[in-house]
Amino acid sequence: MSVESVLFYLFGTILVASALGVITARNPVHGVLLLVLAFFTAAVLWLLLQAEFLAIVLVLVYVGAVMVLFLFVVMMLDVNVARIREGYAKYLPLGIVIALVMAAQIVIVVGAQAFGLEFFPRPEALPADHSNTRALGLLLYTHYVYPFELAAVILLVAIVAAITLTLRHREGTRTQDVSRQVRVKRADRVRLVKMDSDKGEQP
Amino acid sequence: MTDTAFTIPAFMLALPEIWLLTAACAVLLADLFIPDARRALTLWLSVAVILVTAGLVVIGFPDASTTTFEGMFIHDPMSAVLKVGMLVIAAFALLCSRAYLADRGLLKGEYFTLALFSVLGMMVMISAGSFLTVYLGLELLSLSLYAMVALDRDSPIAAEAAMKYFVLGAIASGLLLYGMSLLYGVTGSLDLATVSAAVADGQIARAPLMLALAFVVVGLTFKLGAVPFHMWVPDVYHGAPTSVTLFIGSAPKIAAFALLMRMLVDGLESLHADWQQLLIILSVLSLAIGNIVAIAQTNIKRMLAYSTISHVGFLLLGVLAGTAAGYSASMFYALVYALMAAGGFAMVLLLSRQGFEGDRLDDFRGLNERSPWFAFVMLILMASMAGLPPTVGFFAKVEVLAAVVDVELVWLAVVAVAFSIVGAYYYLRVIKLMYFDQAEDTHALAVGPEFKVALSANGLAVLGLGLFPGLLLGLCAAVFL
Numbered sequence: 001m002s003v004e005s006v007l008f009y010l011f012g013t014i015l016v017a018s019a020l021g022v023i024t025a026r027n028p029v030h031g032v033l034l035l036v037l038a039f040f041t042a043a044v045l046w047l048l049l050q051a052e053f054l055a056i057v058l059v060l061v062y063v064g065a066v067m068v069l070f071l072f073v074v075m076m077l078d079v080n081v082a083r084i085r086e087g088y089a090k091y092l093p094l095g096i097v098i099a100l101v102m103a104a105q106i107v108i109v110v111g112a113q114a115f116g117l118e119f120f121p122r123p124e125a126l127p128a129d130h131s132n133t134r135a136l137g138l139l140l141y142t143h144y145v146y147p148f149e150l151a152a153v154i155l156l157v158a159i160v161a162a163i164t165l166t167l168r169h170r171e172g173t174r175t176q177d178v179s180r181q182v183r184v185k186r187a188d189r190v191r192l193v194k195m196d197s198d199k200g201e202q203p
Numbered sequence: 204m205t206d207t208a209f210t211i212p213a214f215m216l217a218l219p220e221i222w223l224l225t226a227a228c229a230v231l232l233a234d235l236f237i238p239d240a241r242r243a244l245t246l247w248l249s250v251a252v253i254l255v256t257a258g259l260v261v262i263g264f265p266d267a268s269t270t271t272f273e274g275m276f277i278h279d280p281m282s283a284v285l286k287v288g289m290l291v292i293a294a295f296a297l298l299c300s301r302a303y304l305a306d307r308g309l310l311k312g313e314y315f316t317l318a319l320f321s322v323l324g325m326m327v328m329i330s331a332g333s334f335l336t337v338y339l340g341l342e343l344l345s346l347s348l349y350a351m352v353a354l355d356r357d358s359p360i361a362a363e364a365a366m367k368y369f370v371l372g373a374i375a376s377g378l379l380l381y382g383m384s385l386l387y388g389v390t391g392s393l394d395l396a397t398v399s400a401a402v403a404d405g406q407i408a409r410a411p412l413m414l415a416l417a418f419v420v421v422g423l424t425f426k427l428g429a430v431p432f433h434m435w436v437p438d439v440y441h442g443a444p445t446s447v448t449l450f451i452g453s454a455p456k457i458a459a460f461a462l463l464m465r466m467l468v469d470g471l472e473s474l475h476a477d478w479q480q481l482l483i484i485l486s487v488l489s490l491a492i493g494n495i496v497a498i499a500q501t502n503i504k505r506m507l508a509y510s511t512i513s514h515v516g517f518l519l520l521g522v523l524a525g526t527a528a529g530y531s532a533s534m535f536y537a538l539v540y541a542l543m544a545a546g547g548f549a550m551v552l553l554l555s556r557q558g559f560e561g562d563r564l565d566d567f568r569g570l571n572e573r574s575p576w577f578a579f580v581m582l583i584l585m586a587s588m589a590g591l592p593p594t595v596g597f598f599a600k601v602e603v604l605a606a607v608v609d610v611e612l613v614w615l616a617v618v619a620v621a622f623s624i625v626g627a628y629y630y631l632r633v634i635k636l637m638y639f640d641q642a643e644d645t646h647a648l649a650v651g652p653e654f655k656v657a658l659s660a661n662g663l664a665v666l667g668l669g670l671f672p673g674l675l676l677g678l679c680a681a682v683f684l
Contacts, residue, residue: 146336165350
């Protein structure tokens with residue numbers, strides 16, 4: 001067994017185990033942390049495929065940004081695990097049957113008889129100075145420019161939708177209006193009161 | 204891989220899409236400078252943008268099928284006809300929504316921006332030439348629609364509907380993607396033409412192809428709302444604000460038909476014998492459940508939702524015939540159904556007013572006394588949905604049935620006719636309520652002049668196309684020559 005195979009099976013096992021952990025962990029924070037582990041090992045698998053750009057982006061974007069945000073949300077929301085698990089035992093037998101059927105189908109279908117090396121010859125290893133980033137960039141902005149632009153539009157829709165659904169101007173909330181703060185004049189905030197110093201206000 | 208020659212794609216073929224994207228962004232920005240009191244201006248701008256897009260599609264009407272962006276964008280007569288139909292109906296849906304949205308405090312610029320982006324998604328789907336663009340167009344459409352359903356944040360049923368739509372939509376996308384990934388695995392290509400050639404070649408093992416086909420068909424029919432993947436349709440149609448229901452219940456059906464054609468016919472036509480079996484089961488179930496359950500509904504939005512399911516059954520009949528006549532019959536059906544559904548949901552908007560949703564069947568009681576003209580329009584729409592001559596719905600059903608009989612599936616045609624007769628009951632019940640019952644509600648109908656013009660035009664189009672069906676039928680037939 002070559003070094004690559006050993007590494008592949010090692011990290012593949014960790015990936016599957018941590019993915020199983022995500023869906024079985026009782027504590028949601030543990031679930032999120034296991035998902036982080038799964039992303040890290042998936043990144044390693046990509047490195048083994050010589051796709052270093054994708055591996056680094058996976059770590060930077062998913063682990064660095066998305067999962068941290070996830071962790072914040074999980075910690076801030078009071079997730080009642082017991083309520084979510086209601087009916088878990090009731091649907092478990094049906095779920096197991098469906099999962100087994102699906103797994104059997106996939107094992108039968110996605111095997112060497114249809115996806116073996118005789119159908120898809122092993123790709124040649126790329127030279128050490130091959131730049132995955134450069135290759136991706138060249139493809140994205142030439143051959144795949146149309147889907148690339150569409151993906152950008154989808155992100156724009158996500159921004160518009162998120163803002164529309166969450167931005168509320170409720171009466172009584174103390175939001176900061178920066179332009180009003182900047183525009184403010186001395187007269188708006190300070191009031192000079194003339195009082196006789198010797199008399200003062202008598203209680 | 205990076206050395207393959209790259210030629211600048213023919214951008215002009217995608218001019219309507221490029222214009223729509225640019226104009227949608229411009230409307231998004233322009234809306235910021237429009238004061239709340241004049242928000243209707245955004246509506247007019249959006250309608251104008253859509254109509255200009257339709258004009259651009261008509262100007263660039265193709266004689267033959269060409270592709271650009273390396274085959275990812277198909278420019279053919281079918282896509283042009285479907286796009287024009289979809290754009291006109293989307294413009295109709297926006298035009299009808301002003302009073303309803305304003306009464307509920309939902310008349311916001313984002314509504315129209317999201318609608319414009321979803322229209323762009325539908326155009327991308329209709330012209331998709333690769334799995335990548337199929338999926339991106341579908342997601343662009345779906346994401347915009349989820350947000351539009353959730354727009355009324357104070358309504359718990361709208362939030363529930365949006366949640367259901369989102370979760371089930373995501374599952375459907377996942378199934379579709381899984382099927383696509385298997386197809387990519389066995390053919391090595393995302394391009395529909397290449398996939399089609401590789402599958403027709405017969406070198407590929409059947410097992411993965413069949414699994415992929417099952418996933419693709421389930422994903423597509425989930426989106427269409429065919430039984431047994433229909434459970435979300437009534438809840439979403441009922442829970443969404445009615446103007447949104449009008450939008451999602453009409454134009455996207457045309458795009459979904461295009462999706463079916465692109466994936467099954469352009470991509471997997473050589474597996475026709477296999478997907479025909481699947482579609483037969485789905486269409487018989489849809490015709491049965493849709494028509495029978497619709498009878499039990501008291502809410503017209505739910506009733507029309509179940510009627511949608513039964514019409515999807517009819518739509519599948521034409522496609523599963525697998526002949527040019529079947530495809531053109533289904534295409535005619537999709538266009539006609541979108542027109543009728545838009546009119547049907549617009550009637551619910553007509554009966555709604557501030558603080559009142561006219562979405563119960565009882566609200567149609569005595570409509571003839573309140574407004575004879577709109578009762579007549581509803582009569583045309585219901586007769587057309589039931590498939591009675593001389594409305595266009597009759598010809599839509601006849602064409603589909605003729606195509607099914609031509610491929611020797613007479614029993615299927617008999618089943619379809621039997622369930623249409625069951626279905627006629629609940630359409631005729633609405634007519635009975637309007638003409639023979641006393642009105643309980645005597646409020647004046649509160650809609651703007653543009654709404655009256657649009658709805659009247661819709662009703663007259665259903666009648667006019669029924670009297671002269673050759674216009675649209677000829678167009679649909681010419682597409683598949």
